[in-house]
Amino acid sequence: MPTSSADAAPSALATRGLVAGYGDVVVVHGVDVDVQKGRLVTVVGPNGAGKSTLLKAILGLSKVMDGHVMLDGAEVTGQPLELLARRGIGYVPQVDDVFETLRVSENLEMGGYLLDKSERAARLDEVLEIFPALKPKMRRFLGTMSGGERKMTAVARALMLAPRVLVLDEPTAGLSPALTRVVLEEQARVLAHHGKAVLLVEQKAHAALEISDWAYVLVRGSVAKSAPAREVLGDPDMAEIFLGATVRNEGAR
Numbered sequence: 001m002p003t004s005s006a007d008a009a010p011s012a013l014a015t016r017g018l019v020a021g022y023g024d025v026v027v028v029h030g031v032d033v034d035v036q037k038g039r040l041v042t043v044v045g046p047n048g049a050g051k052s053t054l055l056k057a058i059l060g061l062s063k064v065m066d067g068h069v070m071l072d073g074a075e076v077t078g079q080p081l082e083l084l085a086r087r088g089i090g091y092v093p094q095v096d097d098v099f100e101t102l103r104v105s106e107n108l109e110m111g112g113y114l115l116d117k118s119e120r121a122a123r124l125d126e127v128l129e130i131f132p133a134l135k136p137k138m139r140r141f142l143g144t145m146s147g148g149e150r151k152m153t154a155v156a157r158a159l160m161l162a163p164r165v166l167v168l169d170e171p172t173a174g175l176s177p178a179l180t181r182v183v184l185e186e187q188a189r190v191l192a193h194h195g196k197a198v199l200l201v202e203q204k205a206h207a208a209l210e211i212s213d214w215a216y217v218l219v220r221g222s223v224a225k226s227a228p229a230r231e232v233l234g235d236p237d238m239a240e241i242f243l244g245a246t247v248r249n250e251g252a253r
């Protein structure tokens with residue numbers, strides 16, 4: 001049994017001692033995360049634990065106060081999003097940022113903005129191989145599609161630049177439990193099957209842990225547990241961590 005997800009293979013994405021926040025406020029307190037090629041690694045934790053801030057720090061979108069972000073061992077700490085995209089990291093933020101008034105095809109083309117026309121067409125073919133369900137929907141406007149389909153389009157758009165690493169912030173937000181399972185299985189898991197290193201943040205801890213390889217439990221900006229996802233799933237302390245944090249949050253209101 002590995003003691004760290006880092007034992008399995010060199011990390012496609014890693015953070016070391018990452019401290020991050022906004023202005024003078026520290027939200028993430030020295031976090032180490034490792035994600036390998038072909039693996040799905042999930043960060044779970046209560047509301048406000050700093051999950052999105054951690055992802056934003058990796059993407060250069062929140063303030064990194066200390067520590068490192070590494071892509072295939074190369075330091076990329078604080079690099080702007082476009083440069084990170086060129087270096088092979090794709091990001092799907094928590095807030096749905098697809099273009100409702102555009103068709104699926106147009107949203108995907110925008111994802112390939114760094115490519116020339118022929119490269120874009122080739123990428124589109126590959127993306128539709130990963131997400132065949134989008135094929136018959138290419139002419140549909142995003143505004144007329146379901147939450148799951150919109151999320152699939154957002155992930156597909158990030159795939160247009162052929163990232164090696166995908167960072168997904170709560171792809172199941174606002175979806176029903178049934179659709180949550182479909183999205184996790186057919187999107188997050190499928191990406192790992194296709195050899196991507198996937199870092200997923202989820203509030204729906206149980207469903208996410210069921211399909212993940214490794215899990216980090218983030219509580220108040222620190223890693224409370226780092227273990228194989230199955231192990232976290234069966235850990236009675238998990239309920240305590242979530243319930244305890246919820247009670248504290250409610251007490252603070």
Ligand SMILES: Nc1ncnc2c1ncn2[C@@H]1O[C@H](COP(=O)(O)OP(=O)(O)OP(=O)(O)O)[C@@H](O)[C@H]1O
Pocket residue numbers: 022027045046047048049050051052053054094203
């Ligand atoms: N843009 C911001 N400016 C200042 N503080 C922020 C900002 N975004 C988030 N925070 C604060 O950082 C803390 C962590 O927020 P974050 O969004 O990272 O949590 P989270 O774990 O993603 O929560 P959720 O599960 O609700 O998405 C919270 O206290 C929040 O108020």
Ligand SMILES: [Mg+2]
Pocket residue numbers: 051052053094
């Ligand atoms: Mg969040």
